Amino acid sequence: MTDFAKFDADGHVFERDTEIFEHLEAPFCYYPELAASGLFPRSDNWNRQARNIFDGRAKRVARSDSDGTRFVEPQRWIDFLDEGDLEGAVLYPTAGLAMGKVKEPEWAVPLARAYNNWLKARFLDSSPRLKGVAVLPMQEPDEAAKELRRAVGELGMVAAVIPAVGLRRYLGDTKYDPVYQTAQELDVPLAIHGGAAEGMGLDAFDKPLKARTLSHPFAQLIQLTDMMYSGLFDRFPALRISFMEAGIGWLVFLLDRMVRSTDLGWMPEAPLLKRSPREHLTSGRIFFHCEMDEKVLPYAVGVIGDDAMLYASDFPHQPPGDCIAEQRDFVERADLADESKAKILGANARRLYNLAA
Secondary structure (H helix, E strand, O other): OOOOOOEEEEEEEEOOOHHHHHHOOOOOHHHHHHHHOOOOOOOOOOHHHHHHOOOOOOOOOOOOOOOOOOOOOOHHHHHHHHHEEEEEEEEEEHHHHHHHHHOOHHHHHHHHHHHHHHEEEEEEHHHOOEEEEEEEOOOOOOHHHHHHHHHOOOOOEEEEEHHHEOOOOOOOHHHHHHHHHHHHHOOOEEEEEEOOOOOOOOOOOOOOOHHHHHHHHHHHHHHHHHHHHHOOHHHOOOOOEEEOOOOHHHHHHHHHHHHHHHHHHOOOHHOOOOOOHHHHHHHOOOEEOOOOOOOOOOHHHHHHHOEEEEEOOOOOOOOOOHHHHHHHHHHHHOOHHHHHHHHHHHHHHHOOOOOOO
């Protein structure tokens, strides 16, 4: 294998509500039933563990051997980095991806603060190789901007994640401009990440497989379309944005659709869009996760360029052996130049998150 410097742009943690509860501020810290009922909303209405059991995919353990969670300790993350020869990883939430579904703004604000404090204490303080992504209470943009400033300045977070699903307004809305302005000022990226496999016409599916296949790219399609035509990338010309965990194929499709729509004379409906969608998407400040085995990847590199693509392990959502095998197979691909592989595997992530080499 060619020796590439690798950095994981999107790994995950599994939250423990009882631990996050310890970081809640008054008055919420006086009500332990909050943790018992679940701090974050469910990402969707599927009981995935029950399905795993009756589909025969679940691993049976004795009650005494499990605390009822899939929690991965920080040391297991360090071990994975060593096994995969990764310099570091940026950690995203799991349950926290449903932050956009929190209905009560007055709960979203303290919950975001508690999660961010927990992530720093539980993971980031254990190793400088683990970098943190803050969750934000986008229900209250002014409070979200304050939390972003605190998370970066006091907790050392390198980015913040914005939910692709659940918020009542799409992400191009000027309501969220305080967050975008703060991120641009702080020179930190904002990541759009899928999570909830419901809504968007997916609720009538009878199996989660069907919803999961479409949920992430559908959410990204909707949000990027709104952000582009709302003029977000023109309003904040130095803002870095990433779209995580949906692959790259949807972007090629969307760019063609955008070009066709603008060529057909629909631009008057987007008066705040000053540059073409192609110019924005090839500007070097909008990033996209790509799957290591995507057949369309060489074509996407030719259309968008190789400065925009990111490697993400998705560990521990994916078994470590599978993650390492994907890296190996990617390095051995004959349809990509080594220069592109080096950017995708590590250099682009360092540029996105403004991390020193």
